Amino acid sequence: MTQNGTTRTATIRVQRFNPDVDAKPTLREYQVQVSPDTTVLDALETIKATQDGSLTYRRSCRHAICGSCAMNVNGKNTLVCNKPLREVLDRKGRATIRPLPYLPIIKDLVVDRSQFWEQYLRVKPWLIPPADVPEAEFRMTPAEVAALRDAEKCIMCGACYSSCQVVALRQAYVGPHALLKMYLRVLDPRDSAPEERLVEIGGDDGVYRCHTIFNCIDACPKELNPTAAIETLRKLAQKRAAFARERAERQQTLAMPAPVAPGAEMPADIEG
């Protein structure tokens, strides 16, 4: 690694593979200039624009919200758009970028997420609202909203799925992303089908398949906790009939003003 003021040269090793022509994946090396604000994605964009137009990867938003650019950098799944390059360079100024593991490779860093999306579809990710819908909003309490906050942040990037050893061994497992989505639905007071959902994910390839290895937590670029969500779903699955009764009862009052606790505050982020 050479130093020159604030910029220096880094060596980026990228796994290349086009299944139409290559027998197996190979690593190719590129040199790029790095400044303190260079991200891993910036390095890929520079290589593609100035050295090798055939380098293939997905990206779009550039700030960790669209979920396109999950890859494996130095053995760890991450989004590359908000990952500073300086954080992943070793002492010799090198970093290695590979596609998300365990998934079929389409080309270079682009993986086939079909199975990931099939599992997402399989759990019916959509809300199933009550038959009677009020003219205005359902009255969810701030506490009910807070319980869903983390699960709704999931950007479906696949970093957790592709780090999950259970997925690697058993493709029928629905996976951490789909179970986190189920947590979002099951715990939503507006959802009318918690019992059916808990039956579905209480089966062979659902919540009990998770071995609590915690890889998904380490991999998640949004710092979410699918394992904890799976734990909660396990508990609910064991008392699903009672939970469904509670839900039906809650929905009786869902269109009415929620009781306001004394000293209840406005949401903290209302000014932001």
Next chain:
Amino acid sequence: MTLTTSEPEIVHDILIVGAGLAGTWAALAASQAGVTNIGVLSKLHPLRSHSGAAQGGIAAALNNVRPVAGTGPRGPLEARPETDDPIDSWELHMFDTIKGSDWLGDQDAIEIMVKEAPEIIYEYEHMGCVFSRVPDGRIAQRRFGGHSAPRASFSADYTGHVLLHTIHEQALRHGVQFYPEWYCLDLIVEDNVCRGLVAMEILSGRLVTMRAKAVLFGTGGYGRAWRITSNATANTGDGVAIAYRAGIPLMDMEFVQFHPTGLYKKGILMSEACRGEGGYLVNGLGERFMEKYAPDKMELAPRDLVSRSEQTEIEEGRGIGDDREGIYLDMTHLGAEKIMKRLPQVRELALNFAGVDIIEGPAPIQPTAHYSMGGIPADADGQVIADAEGTPVLGLFAAGECACISVHGANRLGTNSLLDASLFGRRAGKAMAVFVKNGAPLQPVRGKPAEQSAARLAGFMADAPGEPESVAAIADALKDTMQRNAGVFRTAERLQRALTDIKALQERFARARIQDRSRRFNTDLLAAIETEHLLSFSEVIVVSGLARTESRGAHFRTDFPKRDDDQWLRHTLAHTNGADGPRLSYKPVTIFWDRYPPQERKY
């Protein structure tokens, strides 16, 4: 290599291009109205669409929140007791939007939008959106620039993300068929009738003619024509360029909003909250320069005014950074505690993208191309129109940022974009369903359009005479000239320079070749097509801006610094005209003279 074309073609009742809020709402609404055979193409996976990047909120006069009595309009917010008088109304929302638009917005369309706004928020809520709430369970609302009441429903600072996932899930529930990572190459329009399109399956490189009774474009904005932009890399204005090539005029393309706080050199948006929480804008001399431009509102002045103030400092040599094109956004005086509590995402953004901790030092920022007000002319049902007389292009619809309806006129208010995309997407979906159910036929397609498209793409891989040009280098040069000459400040001289540059780049582009010659997932080819699009509509932006000798909203001409209603209270329509470049015509603005006559736009 040659790209393969495949027959038979794919046929749907309705085809939608773009799977953001506008496209997906259109699909859902048409499906709910009974159309079962709907296809939605997106060059990304639908959940990667740029609608998901919107942070702040979605506007509607719900009246759930008000400032505490006696604390003034910026006072602390409380839930409005349901029995108290409302403080907000669609009329107020309408006035704010018209004023924000600098009176270029069409008031009939704005009226539809603000009246239907509450309904669409409630629909989102019923479909599963997790909005923030006030204690009694109503949807919470925050303030936003240019809105005279707290009107923005929100989910923390990822509102667009939550809306996008919710609507996508519901479209899946209704059996809408998605074509993820399919790229629309050409629109087939003959005799003012849309017959379908040509698309490429990105995975295989296969080109297919797709026919439909109705086609909707919801393809998003065109901010990637500037070097500094908050837009996703996907926002290359594909839809507007494709429509333009098919003979559809483009409307008000000169109007592009520059947000004042994009990260220096990256353009990524730093939330409006940085200024809301009390951040200072400081120039290279350490001066808090907003004193000169807006002594009362200071940093809280409207977006376009702050962007122009920053740009003045930069152009007069008082910028920061190695090219002096930056400004400091200083939040250090807020202290670590407030920053950690109120601006954690902003801090993370600055750390990751600029290597700066805003607790310890100022963040470098600059104005960033943010929102495209112009686009494909359409009415409030999404029906695309071919001219100033309103002649419809039969079977073609548009909604969202690629469309110009025009509800934002010369400048959009924050939180009105999610509303526009959702609401007019839904209206267009309903209108297409009526169109189809009223017996619209599948129109015949002449010739072999997929083969024509394939021949055009083959040009990027053919042997070039002499040294081939680099697509990326041409795109860079275009973004540079747009940044310097068609940005926050424009003059006849600058725009002329941009036009000369664009013409030269278009010529160079004829010799551009790509390196990736494979069929499979060829992103090098996509970049070439996208760059062709940038070169095409950038010319329209510059020509339209050159003709408009006034300053209105986001279009600021330093050589014509005043708004000129006598001459320019009208929409620009740019028609494709072969090698001669765009031919301009004009269309009157719909104004309710008795209710909202033009006034000075003063904050």
